Amino acid sequence: MHKELNLSAPKTYNEKLQWLKLYDRKPEYSRMVDKAEAKNYVASIIGQQHIIPTYGIWEKFDDIDFEQLPDKFVLKTTHGCGGVLICKDKSKLDIVAARKEINFSFKHNYFAYGREWPYKSVKPRIIVEEFMVDESGVELKDYKFFCFDGEPKAMFIATDRPHDTRFDFFDMDFKHLPFTNGHDNATKTIQKPQNFELMIDLARKLSKGIPHVRVDLYNINGKVYFGELTFFHWGGMVPFVPEEWDYTFGSWINLPGIKRK
Known part of the structure; x- marks a missing residue:
């Protein structure tokens, strides 16, 4: 990131992810990132109908x-x-x-x-x-929701993978957000997906009680499926352009009161 990491008083999203790596260590997180075990965990919360x-x-x-x-x-x-x-x-x-x-x-x-x-x-x-493929017939777009203490605040849609991957960020009203993170925006207009409100509701349920987690979903032929749970988007090591959005996302993370060892 080309700057000193502030762990004593982190402000940005990327800084707070590093803090969470060190101090928010709950055993169930391992189950939640295991691509096999996560399916059972998620099914117990939102139902087997959302599991591939x-x-x-x-x-x-x-x-x-x-x-x-x-x-x-x-x-x-x-x-x-x-x-x-x-x-x-x-x-x-x-x-x-x-x-x-x-x-x-x-x-x-x-x-x-x-x-x-x-x-x-x-x-x-x-x-x-x-x-599985979505309505395009050729790809499976990701709908990735950034959730904070059970509340989705922003999301991005990954398109044109793997050869020309594009990320487009939106708020929960599906308003396009003016920044990039890791990949350029798409050159085509991204349409609001079917079942957008359902995806928000599922993301809310899956992220309840967690300081921050990204809930990844698919929308296939009118049905929503679980993709994965990601605790550290880009590992917390990819800048936002412009940088102000690193602070905006960071402001949404309330670091838990965990005693440091």
Whole structure:
């Protein structure tokens, strides 16, 4: 970020994320970031109808019985970001390359990279789930809600992934917010999604009692599905442009009164 980190009196969003990494360490956070365990956790709060179906969970790549899987599926590791393999035609799947990619992901310790504490005790596994696309027919847009003590304040929509990823931020009235963070805005007009109010309600339920968490959702054929829970957007290491928005987002985080050790 090219400036000194203020942990004694953090003001910005990115500074407060570093503080939360150090001092807000609840055991249930590990379950919430595990891509397999999170499904059960979320289903217990908002219902199984919002969970993308799972075909299986394995500890080793070579344990997967690909003959039993459908022609299309998504294969991912459970212990962090990345490690995602999208298969649109099983007959064309390069098993050797897939094994190499997943085993490479297994070697990554996401706690060691950015000190994101919830990932420290997540066991690396492989989960395979149903392949889905949204109304575009070619992609699956993310709707990512920034929630603070159970209240969604802002969200962004990720489009045109993975080759030309764009992020567009909106408030809860779906007013476009004038800043960038990590990626440029889209060149096309982003339409307000179906079930926007439902997504806000689900995000509110999933973030209740948590100082800050990003709730990621999908909107597929009129149905809302859970994506993942993210405690540290960009690891708290990517600037807002202009910088004033780093302070705006930071003002929404009320740091809990946790005794420092």
